Amino acid sequence: MRVFLDLSWYFKERWKQYTAGILVLAIVAFLQLIPPRIIGTVVDEIRLGDLTSESLFKWLVILAGAAILMYVLRYYWRVMIFGSSVTLARKMREQLFKHFTSMSPSFYQKRRVGDMMAHATNDLSAVQQTAGSGVLTLVDSLMTGGFVIAAMAITIDWRLTLIALIPMPLMVILTSYYGKLLHNRFHFAQEAFSDLNDKTQESISGIKVIKTFGQEKEDIDEFVQLSEDVVQKNIHVAKVDSMFDPTISLMVGISFFLSIIFGARFIIAGDMTIGQLISFNAYLGLLVWPMLAFGWLFNIVERGRASYDRIRNLLNEKPEIEDMDGAIDRKPEGDIEFKVKEFKFPEDDRPALHDVNFTLKRGETLGIVGKTGSGKTAILKLLLREFEGYNGSILYGGTRIDAYKKRGLREAIGYVPQDHFLFSTSVAQNIAFTNIDAPEEKIHEAARLAHIHEDILNFTNGYKTIVGERGVSLSGGQKQRISIARALLMEPELLILDDSLSAVDAKTEEAILESLKETRTDETTIITAHRLSAIQHAHQIIVMHEGTIVEKGTHEELMAMQGRYFEMYEMQQLEALVEKGGEA
Numbered sequence: 311m312r313v314f315l316d317l318s319w320y321f322k323e324r325w326k327q328y329t330a331g332i333l334v335l336a337i338v339a340f341l342q343l344i345p346p347r348i349i350g351t352v353v354d355e356i357r358l359g360d361l362t363s364e365s366l367f368k369w370l371v372i373l374a375g376a377a378i379l380m381y382v383l384r385y386y387w388r389v390m391i392f393g394s395s396v397t398l399a400r401k402m403r404e405q406l407f408k409h410f411t412s413m414s415p416s417f418y419q420k421r422r423v424g425d426m427m428a429h430a431t432n433d434l435s436a437v438q439q440t441a442g443s444g445v446l447t448l449v450d451s452l453m454t455g456g457f458v459i460a461a462m463a464i465t466i467d468w469r470l471t472l473i474a475l476i477p478m479p480l481m482v483i484l485t486s487y488y489g490k491l492l493h494n495r496f497h498f499a500q501e502a503f504s505d506l507n508d509k510t511q512e513s514i515s516g517i518k519v520i521k522t523f524g525q526e527k528e529d530i531d532e533f534v535q536l537s538e539d540v541v542q543k544n545i546h547v548a549k550v551d552s553m554f555d556p557t558i559s560l561m562v563g564i565s566f567f568l569s570i571i572f573g574a575r576f577i578i579a580g581d582m583t584i585g586q587l588i589s590f591n592a593y594l595g596l597l598v599w600p601m602l603a604f605g606w607l608f609n610i611v612e613r614g615r616a617s618y619d620r621i622r623n624l625l626n627e628k629p630e631i632e633d634m635d636g637a638i639d640r641k642p643e644g645d646i647e648f649k650v651k652e653f654k655f656p657e658d659d660r661p662a663l664h665d666v667n668f669t670l671k672r673g674e675t676l677g678i679v680g681k682t683g684s685g686k687t688a689i690l691k692l693l694l695r696e697f698e699g700y701n702g703s704i705l706y707g708g709t710r711i712d713a714y715k716k717r718g719l720r721e722a723i724g725y726v727p728q729d730h731f732l733f734s735t736s737v738a739q740n741i742a743f744t745n746i747d748a749p750e751e752k753i754h755e756a757a758r759l760a761h762i763h764e765d766i767l768n769f770t771n772g773y774k775t776i777v778g779e780r781g782v783s784l785s786g787g788q789k790q791r792i793s794i795a796r797a798l799l800m801e802p803e804l805l806i807l808d809d810s811l812s813a814v815d816a817k818t819e820e821a822i823l824e825s826l827k828e829t830r831t832d833e834t835t836i837i838t839a840h841r842l843s844a845i846q847h848a849h850q851i852i853v854m855h856e857g858t859i860v861e862k863g864t865h866e867e868l869m870a871m872q873g874r875y876f877e878m879y880e881m882q883q884l885e886a887l888v889e890k891g892g893e894a
C-alpha cells in the first residue's frame with residue numbers, strides 16, 4: 311500500500327475531488343444495504359400473512375428510490391475519482407516530457423527510446439489505475455465490506471456472521487501471495503514490452519537500410535520473437551491474475567455453504583426467521599464485490615508501485631550539466647579560448663582529447679580537419695557544453711562557458727550537427743525552428759544564404775512542403791542546406807558547421823562559403839570538414855590527430871610545413887584529378 315503514500319502529494323492537491331468521491335462511495339455502500347433488508351422483510355410478511363398491497367407498494371417505491379439514487383451517485387464518484395486519476399496521468403506525462411527534454415546527451419546515450427516510450431505509456435497507465443481503480447477498490451472493499459458485515463452482525467445474527475467470515479483470513483493470505491508473484495512477473499512483462507517497443511522504433515526509423523540490405527525477413531523474425539516473448543511474459547502475468555477470481559469465488563462459496571448449514575440450524579432452533587436468512591444470504595452476495603475488490607487491490611497496487619518506482623527513478627536522474635548558482639544570464643560574445651588538457655567521454659577510458667589549445671578571435675573562421683575519430687566533434691561538444699568533466703578551461707568572451715546559463719550559451723551558437731534532423735512539418739517551419747514567428751523574408755533570406763531557396767521554390771508546395779519523418783523525401787544535400795538555413799536564421803554569434811557541407815557539390819559549397827564570408831564579418835565561425843576546400847580560406851586551421859592538435863596555421867603556412875595537411879591536400883587534389891578523368 312506504500313504507493314498510496316507515494317501518491318499522497320497528489321491526493322492532497324485534489325483532496326476536494328477525492329473527499330467528495332469517497333463520501334459518495336460511502337453513501338452508495340450504505341444504500342446497497344436497503345434491498346436485501348426489504349427482501350427479507352417482505353418474505354417474512356408473506357410467511358406471516360401480513361403483506362398488503364399498500365405495504366408492497368411502499369417497499370417497491372423505496373427500492374426504486376434507492377436504485378435511482380445509486381445510479382446518479384455512481385456516476386458522480388466515477389467523475390470525481392477516475393477523473394482525478396486521468397489528470398494525474400496527464401500531469402506526470404508532462405513532468406516526464408519536460409524531464410526528457412532537460413536531460414544531457416549522455417542520458418540518451420545510456421537509455422533506449424523504446425524503454426522511455428514504455429515508461430510514458432504502460433507505466434503511466436498503471437499509476438493512473440492506482441489513483442483511480444486503486445482508490446475505488448480500497449475504499450469500496452473497506453466501506454461496502456464493513457457496512458455489509460456490520461448489517462449482518464447487528465441486524466441479523468453476529469454468530470452466523472462470524473461463521474460466514476471463517477474463510478476470510480485464508481483469502482487475504484492467498485491474495486497477498488498472488489500480489490507478490492504478480493509484482494515480479496509484471497516487471498518482466500514490462501521489460502519485454504520495452505524491448506519490443508525499442509525494436510519497433512528502430513526498425514521503422516531504419517526501414518530504408520533494412521530494405522536496401524534485403525533484411526526484411528530477418529527483421530520480421532526478430533520482431534516475431536520479441537513479440538512472442540511479450541505474449542509469454544504476459545501469459546505468466548495472466549496466470550497469476552486469473553487465480554484471483556476463482557480463489558475469491560471459492561471462498562465466497564464456502565461462506566454461503568456455512569451460512570446455509572448454520573442458518574438452517576438457527577431457524578430450526580427458533581433463533582432466526584426465514585426472511586432473516588434470505589436477507590443474510592443477500593448480504594453475503596453483496597460481499598462478493600468487496601472481496602473481489604480486495605483481491606484486485608493487491609494486483610493494482612503491486613503494478614502501480616512497480617511503475618511509480620520506475621517513473622520516480624527516471625525523474626530523479628539529474629541532468630549532468632546544470633546552470634551554476636548565479637549563472638550569467640546573457641548570450642556570450644567575444645574571443646574563444648580553448649584550453650583542454652584532457653577529456654574522456656563518460657564510460658570511456660581513453661581520452662578523446664588531450665592538450666588541445668587554440669584561441670579564436672571574434673569574427674574569425676576556424677577550420678578543423680583530421681581523420682575520422684580524431685576528436686573534431688568532441689571539441690564542438692565541449693564548446694556546446696553537451697559534455698563536461700574535462701581538465702582545463704574554455705573561455706568565451708573571457709568568461710568560462712560554464713559560468714553562463716546553458717540557454718544563453720546555446721542561443722549564441724548556431725550548430726549544424728552531422729546527424730541533422732528535420733521535423734515532420736513544413737520546410738518553412740523547419741527553418742524557423744528556433745524562431746517560429748520569424749517573418750517570411752527572414753526565412754527566405756536564410757534559405758538564400760544556405761543556397762536552398764531555389765530548390766525550395768521548385769518543391770510542389772514551395773516553403774509549405776511537408777518534410778517526411780527525418781526528411782525522407784529530400785536529398786542529403788537539401789537536408790544539409792535546410793539545417794544550415796535553420797542555424798543561419800538565428801544570426802548566431804558563433805556558427806558551427808560540423809561536416810555540414812559533405813553532401814553538397816563543390817560549386818554549391820563554394821557559394822555557401824562565399825555568402826557566409828560576406829554576411830558574417832563580425833561573427834565567429836567554426837567549420838569541421840574532410841574536404842579541405844571547405845576550410846581552405848579559414849583564418850586559422852587546426853589539424854587533429856588522435857585527439858590532439860598536430861598542426862596549426864593558415865592554409866599557406868600549413869602547405870609550407872609539408873606535413874599532414876600538405877599530404878591530405880595533395881591526396882585530395884589527386885583524387886579530384888582522377889574524378890575528372892585525368893585532365894589537368
Ligand SMILES: Nc1ncnc2c1ncn2[C@@H]1O[C@H](COP(=O)(O)OP(=O)(O)OP(=O)(O)O)[C@@H](O)[C@H]1O
Nearest residue numbers: 655656658662680681682683684685686687688689
Ligand atoms: N558520445 C561518445 N561517447 C564515447 N565516445 C565517443 C563519443 N563520441 C565520440 N566518441 C569517441 O571519441 C573519439 C573522437 O570522436 P569525434 O566524434 O570527436 O571524432 P571526429 O573527428 O568528429 O570524427 P568524424 O570525422 O568521423 O566525425 C572517437 O574515438 C569516438 O569513438
